[in-house]
Amino acid sequence: MGVRESCFPKSELDWTNQMCCLDFCRVSACSFTGGFSALSHCVLTSGVSSMCLRACFSVWFTVLLFILRQRSQLGMKKPFAEVIKANIGDAHAMGQQPITFFRQVLALCSYPELLSDSTFPEDAKSRACRILQSCGGNSMGSYSASQGIDSVRQDVARYIERRDGGVACDPDNIYLTTGASDGIVTMLKLLVCGEGTTRTGVMIPIPQYPLYSAALAELGAVQINYFLNEEKCWSLDITELQRAVNEARQYCNPRALCIINPGNPTGQVQSRQCIEDVIRFAAKERLFLMADEVYQDNVYAEGCQFHSFKKVLFEMGPEYAETVELASFHSTSKCYMGECGFRGGYMEIINMDDEVKDQLTKLLSVRLCPPVPGQALMDLVVNPPQPGEPSYGSFIKERTATLSALAEKAKLTEQVLNTVQGISCNPVQGAMYSFPRITIPEKAVKEATEMGQQPDMFYCMKMLEETGICLVPGSGFGQKDGTYHFRMTILPPTDKLKILLNKVKEFHQRFTQQYS
Numbered sequence: 001m002g003v004r005e006s007c008f009p010k011s012e013l014d015w016t017n018q019m020c021c022l023d024f025c026r027v028s029a030c031s032f033t034g035g036f037s038a039l040s041h042c043v044l045t046s047g048v049s050s051m052c053l054r055a056c057f058s059v060w061f062t063v064l065l066f067i068l069r070q071r072s073q074l075g076m077k078k079p080f081a082e083v084i085k086a087n088i089g090d091a092h093a094m095g096q097q098p099i100t101f102f103r104q105v106l107a108l109c110s111y112p113e114l115l116s117d118s119t120f121p122e123d124a125k126s127r128a129c130r131i132l133q134s135c136g137g138n139s140m141g142s143y144s145a146s147q148g149i150d151s152v153r154q155d156v157a158r159y160i161e162r163r164d165g166g167v168a169c170d171p172d173n174i175y176l177t178t179g180a181s182d183g184i185v186t187m188l189k190l191l192v193c194g195e196g197t198t199r200t201g202v203m204i205p206i207p208q209y210p211l212y213s214a215a216l217a218e219l220g221a222v223q224i225n226y227f228l229n230e231e232k233c234w235s236l237d238i239t240e241l242q243r244a245v246n247e248a249r250q251y252c253n254p255r256a257l258c259i260i261n262p263g264n265p266t267g268q269v270q271s272r273q274c275i276e277d278v279i280r281f282a283a284k285e286r287l288f289l290m291a292d293e294v295y296q297d298n299v300y301a302e303g304c305q306f307h308s309f310k311k312v313l314f315e316m317g318p319e320y321a322e323t324v325e326l327a328s329f330h331s332t333s334k335c336y337m338g339e340c341g342f343r344g345g346y347m348e349i350i351n352m353d354d355e356v357k358d359q360l361t362k363l364l365s366v367r368l369c370p371p372v373p374g375q376a377l378m379d380l381v382v383n384p385p386q387p388g389e390p391s392y393g394s395f396i397k398e399r400t401a402t403l404s405a406l407a408e409k410a411k412l413t414e415q416v417l418n419t420v421q422g423i424s425c426n427p428v429q430g431a432m433y434s435f436p437r438i439t440i441p442e443k444a445v446k447e448a449t450e451m452g453q454q455p456d457m458f459y460c461m462k463m464l465e466e467t468g469i470c471l472v473p474g475s476g477f478g479q480k481d482g483t484y485h486f487r488m489t490i491l492p493p494t495d496k497l498k499i500l501l502n503k504v505k506e507f508h509q510r511f512t513q514q515y516s
Contacts, residue, residue: 091338148176262430
């Protein structure tokens with residue numbers, strides 16, 4: 001049997017075992033410890049890192065399973081015309097259009113001969129020339145400094161100062177990254193140390209973005225869960241933070257607190273008062289703050305506003321502004337840009353000791369540099385066309401249209417899901433997802449348990465098989481015991497989103513009736 005053929009399960013039991021596993025290593029590599037004869041010559045056959053095996057990224061998992069199942073059942077007719085992938089925040093794959101100015105400049109940077117083409121606006125040409133002049137050999141194909149291109153870091157610093165109402169930003173505190181994920185994982189690497197009860201613990205929200213749990217598992221760190229309050233629109237409660245850190249100190253050394261604002265998968269936007277309370281808590285407990293702010297432009301709900309942790313920290317005065325250690329993260333992948341594939345991002349660090357910064361720079365230098373096209377795109381995001389420039393009007397029109405459409409779809413999703421008995425959806429205040437609670441009949445829970453699956457995984461797989469709609473079960477993000485959820489993006493075009501929501505509604509009604 002060839003390696004490729006051996007990847008396909010031969011029975012429903014095999015599928016059940018793989019579905020409940022939520023472990024990429026075992027699914028994609030057919031379990032290194034399984035002893036397939038075709039892999040007997042491989043060094044890794046005898047075992048891979050247990051940390052690798054514990055790491056999983058549930059957002060992608062259902063799609064992988066579906067593709068494998070489809071391939072193993074070629075020729076079988078499905079009861080749907082297309083697969084609607086609402087499982088991941090990949091905006092362009094869902095039909096969102098790129099910003100014209102960004103693509104024009106990137107095209108010019110990639111192929112400078114186009115600079116003589118009169119179809120490109122002059123501001124795009126001048127921006128491209130500035131970026132190329134900052135690249136070695138005037139080419140985006142060259143390496144940059146490990147920390148990123150100097151001129152881009154300067155532009156990021158100026159952007160942060162404008163965003164935060166004049167709070168100073170030192171370009172030396174800016175690190176360009178391969179998406180926000182690279183910065184987050186790098187900071188976790190820097191923080192994790194110790195053994196036994198001194199092992200680093202990191203506080204993460206539940207529900208959480210699976211990057212955090214996967215990275216902590218890979219690094220062998222201790223995951224400290226704190227639960228968001230679903231009954232209060234997924235708000236963050238300081239008493240819950242205190243409970244979590246007090247319990248954790250008995251078995252690890254809590255060193256960091258991660259906040260995702262606006263929230264993924266929960267879509268909440270933290271109030272300024274909440275952010276102040278979190279900063280005070282971090283100061284009291286001597287915790288390093290990690291603020292994941294990649295959805296900072298995605299705020300839709302009336303009365304909600306994005307407040308950066310950096311701005312609030314400095315407005316709280318020297319007691320906090322000069323002592324609390326903070327790393328904040330942004331990306332080109334979300335907001336109105338949706339440019340996931342370019343892998344552009346940055347992090348800003350505050351109050352980090354100079355010797356530790358040296359270690360951070362050393363750690364970043366191992367991966368040489370972030371992708372230069374991603375750095376160029378990040379530069380355009382933080383320094384877009386300005387009033388009076390040729391591209392300003394079209395840029396504002398496209399940006400506004402994208403964010404307005406997302407706001408409309410956020411409201412539509414909440415409204416439709418809340419008409420379904422057995423589904424309860426909090427307002428999607430920001431980000432790109434809804435995370436509704438679903439009621440699963442006891443009969444279905446029992447059947448899922450007998451199959452070795454989480455009930456919401458069972459629910460989502462049934463929906464995928466019957467409707468072609470791909471969602472992510474809430475168990476992949478974490479949830480309180482006895483509750484079930486799924487995450488779906490609001491990214492599909494409005495007409496397709498309406499179809500999706502109607503199919504979810506009809507499926508839930510059928511599912512409930514079938515298992516009641």
